[in-house]
Structures are given as structure tokens and as C-alpha cells.
Amino acid sequence: MGVCNEMKTNIAVFASGRGSNFAAIAKAIKSGRIKKANLALLVCDNLNAPVILKAKKFKVKVALVRRDIFPTKNDFEDRIIRYLKENKIGLIVLAGFMRLLSLGFIRVYKNRIINIHPALLPSFKGAEGIKDAFDYGVKITGVTVHFVDGQMDHGPIIMQKEVKIEEKDTLESLEVKIHKVEHKLYPEAINSLIREKLRIKGRRVIISNRQSRKRPQSDLR
Numbered sequence: 001m002g003v004c005n006e007m008k009t010n011i012a013v014f015a016s017g018r019g020s021n022f023a024a025i026a027k028a029i030k031s032g033r034i035k036k037a038n039l040a041l042l043v044c045d046n047l048n049a050p051v052i053l054k055a056k057k058f059k060v061k062v063a064l065v066r067r068d069i070f071p072t073k074n075d076f077e078d079r080i081i082r083y084l085k086e087n088k089i090g091l092i093v094l095a096g097f098m099r100l101l102s103l104g105f106i107r108v109y110k111n112r113i114i115n116i117h118p119a120l121l122p123s124f125k126g127a128e129g130i131k132d133a134f135d136y137g138v139k140i141t142g143v144t145v146h147f148v149d150g151q152m153d154h155g156p157i158i159m160q161k162e163v164k165i166e167e168k169d170t171l172e173s174l175e176v177k178i179h180k181v182e183h184k185l186y187p188e189a190i191n192s193l194i195r196e197k198l199r200i201k202g203r204r205v206i207i208s209n210r211q212s213r214k215r216p217q218s219d220l221r
């Protein structure tokens, strides 16, 4: 993938809140479940977010960028891009980042921004994916990891994993089940993105194993 440090991809996680996915990714890099990656930066827009303490625990640099101190969204995003460039970021991982990135920003990191959504897209888009699926009464929901494009919860899908909703489930027990799957699926998707060759063809993401190719190919197309 993109920009590497000693052959490692520098990752920036963007988060606004709790940071359980941030911690899962940090642990997966530490334990080698995500290979050839360096968790170089946390970008956070919320001064009181618990994810900041988690970044300190894992000794990850924090870029705190509050939207309210910038006159425009453009200025806010320019500041973030500066942090990303300074840290030679090759992959942006959104994990509970409560802002929509502009098309201009997405173009700068084309096919290098991914997101996790706690439902099986295209169902139950938006901020309440777990609750909306539960309230709707579906028997199967799940988790989606996808590329980010200009629309919310919309880009090409990299991986999905289903989660059954049993009769005994409450919203709280479903949340626990979804997060457990997220913490496994996101590291798996990141590792695959870094280690394998992915091609985006229309809405489809095609994964082919790099090791099986004669020449290493490093660019996402």
C-alpha cells in the first residue's frame, strides 16, 4: 500500500468516542495479527473522548483537531491533511469518527480510507445501525468494512460478517455481540488490505493473494 516506513504502512485511526476498535487494532498490530503496519496516529475531534487515553496507553501520537476552532470545514480538513502528511500516513481507518469527510479530502486519499459499520450494508446506514436493525426485527445483522466514498456508509465492501439476533437478545446483548465481531473483523480487513492485492471493480472489491504473484504489486487500483 501507499506510503511505507521501513516497508510498513503507516496507519491513522480517526475516532471521536470510546475507541474500542482503536484498541483492537492497536493490539492486533502489537501481536502481529496485522503485519507490516505501524499505528502512527490517532486523529480525534473530541477533547473528552476516551479514545485519547487509549492512544496514550498504546503510546500512539494524538492529533486533536477540534472542528469548532476552524472557520470552515475546509480549514479543518486541511489541518488534518497536514498531520497525515507529516506522519506519512498510507491508510486511514475510520472507527467511530462522527464526521463526514468532504469529497476533496477523500480524493487526496483515494482508496486509502476505510470505515466499519455495525450492520450489514446497505441495510441500516447511519449512526444507529445496531438499534435500527434490532428495532426492525431482523434475524440476522452484522458488521461491514468498506471503502469510503462521498456518500455515507456507501463505498465498495471489503468484508462482512453476519451476527444472529436470537429471541433472548436485548439491544445491550446485541451491542456486545456486534462489537466482539468488529474487533476481529477490522484487524482482519486491515491486514488483508496491507498484505494482499485488492482491486476495486465497480462496487466489487476483489482480493487476490499477493504471494501467489510473480512480481510484488503494491498499489491499490
Ligand code: GRF
Pocket: 015, 017, 018, 019, 020, 021, 022, 095, 096, 097, 116, 117, 118, 182
Ligand atoms: C463502532 O460500532 C463502529 O462500527 C461505528 O462506531 C462505533 C465505534 O465504537 N462506526 P468504538 O469507539 O470503536 O468503541
